[in-house]
Amino acid sequence: MGTVSKALSLLGFFSRSRSLIGLSEMARLSRMNKATVHRMLNELQAEGFVEQSGTGREYRLGPALLRLAALREATVPRRDLAQSVVDDLAARTGETAHASFLQGEVLSTITYAYAHQHGLQVTMEDAEILPLHATSSGHVVLAYSDPAFQKAALATALKSYTDSTITDAKLLQAKLADVRTSGFAEALSAFETDVHTHAAPLFDANQACIGALAIAAPAARMTPELRSLIRNALLEAAPRLTRLMGGFLPTDYARKDAAE
Amino acid sequence: MGTVSKALSLLGFFSRSRSLIGLSEMARLSRMNKATVHRMLNELQAEGFVEQSGTGREYRLGPALLRLAALREATVPRRDLAQSVVDDLAARTGETAHASFLQGEVLSTITYAYAHQHGLQVTMEDAEILPLHATSSGHVVLAYSDPAFQKAALATALKSYTDSTITDAKLLQAKLADVRTSGFAEALSAFETDVHTHAAPLFDANQACIGALAIAAPAARMTPELRSLIRNALLEAAPRLTRLMGGFLPTDYARKDAAE
DNA sequence: CTTATCGGTTCACTATATGAACCATTGGTT
C-alpha cells in the first residue's frame, strides 16, 4: 500500500458518530506511527481535505471535499450511474432490470436494461411512472420512507391493476413491515399479470430512501434458483449504487451479504 | 512537497469544463512524470477518489468524494463557518460584520461580530431579517440572483426605511447593474440612518448567490482609508467563505484581488 | 508502412517516508 492510499484511508475513519479525531486517536485507529499520521494530516490539511477545528486541535473533514463532490455530481449524472448498475444486473440475472427514483410524490423509472438471453422478457416503457402501492419498487420506497410520507400514500385510493394488487391499506402496511425486516420487496402480478418482481432500496446522503433497484421476470420462469440469484444480485447492487451516488445505508438496513 | 500533496493536487485539475482527464494530459497539466501520475491515479482510484469513465480510459472524480462531502456537511454547520469568517472580518476592519443567507424569499442574518475597538459601533439583532431592496446585503443578493427572482422582488412595494432608501424599481435596477460590475454593494443610510454598509456575495455549489457578507460602520467614521480596508477585506473573505461552504464563484464574478 | 498519439509498465537510482525517542502542554490525582 502506497503512502497516498494510507493518507487517504485516514479520511475513512471519520463518520457521523466520530466527526472529530485527534492525532493520537487517529494513530491508534490506523495503527500507524504518530509522526507518520501527523505528516499525512498536515498534507491533507494543506490541500483542504481536513482542517483543525477552531476549539480543540482535533481534525475534521475539510472544505475541499465539498468543491470536488459538487464537481463529481456535475460530471456524472445519477442516470449514468444507475445505467451501469442496471446493465450489470440484467446481465447477471438474465432478466429485465430497472432503477426508479422518487420525483416528488411519484416513482419514476429513469433507466432499464434487457438481458437478451430469452425470447420472452418483461418490457419497460421510457420514464414509466410506477404506483407506490402496486409495485415492488413502490413497496420498498414506502417501507423505508418517513412515516408521514407513508401514511399519506396509504391514505389515497389504492387503485387495482390486477387481481393480485393489494388495495387494502392494512394489508399493505403489514407487507411493508415484512419489507423492512427482509431488506427487499417481492411482488407477483401486482402491477402486471404474470410478472414477478424483486426490488431493493436506494438511499441518499441523509440515509433517506430515494428510489429502488428492481428485477422483473416472467412468473413462469421463476424458480428457487432464479429467486436466490436475483436476491443476491440485488443485495449487492443496491448498496453499490447507493454508494456510487454518495448515499449512506441507514443503520437499521438489514445487510444480508450472504443471503441464501 | 510530499507525495500525498502531489497526488491530491491532481484532483484540482478537474473542473466543470474539464471533467475527464487522460493519463498523458494529467501528466502534462501537473508537469509530473507519466509513470508517477499513473501510480498516483491508481492509488486515488483504489480509494474511490477518481474512477475511469466507462467509455474511454480517461479519469474523472470518484464516488468517495460524495460520501466524505456529505459527512463534512453534517459535521460543520454553515453557521460555524460563517462565524469564523465574520469574527475575522470584524477584527480586521474594526467594524461590525455579519453574514446573511436567503431563506426562501427573505434574507436572514445568521451570525454577526462586533470589533470592540470603538465605543460607537453598529449593533445587530439576532436573526434579523434584512429587506432585499434596502440593504447592501440585499442589493448584492438581488444583483446576483436569477432574473425571475430579482423581477419578483422589484415588483413588490419597496418600503422606505430612511430618507435615503431607494424605493423606485428603475433606480434600484440601475444600482444592481453597478453591483454586478464592481462585485459588491455599498449603501449609506438605506436601512438605518448614519450606517454605512458594504456587502459581497456568497455562492453555493451551483454558483447561485445564496447570501452576503457585510460590514456596517457608523457613517461618521467612513474615510477613504476605511472604505478601502473594508473592500479589500470583503473581497478576500467572501470568496473564502464561499469556498468553505463548498460553493463556486460564477465565472462572471469580478475578481479584484488587488482592489485599491 | 510510417508516424503520431494513447494508457500502461519496467527497473536502476535516490528522494522520501518512517518510527523510536524526544519536547512542551494540559488536566486530573494524590
Add this chain to the structure above:
DNA sequence: AACCAATGGTTCATATAGTGAACCGATAAG
C-alpha cells in the same frame, strides 16, 4: 505542589517507497 498520563507536535538516522527515462502494445491518421 508534585506527580502522572494523557495530549499535539518535532527530530533524525534508517530504509522503504517514489521517481522518471525508456520501454511496450494498441489505436488512429496520413
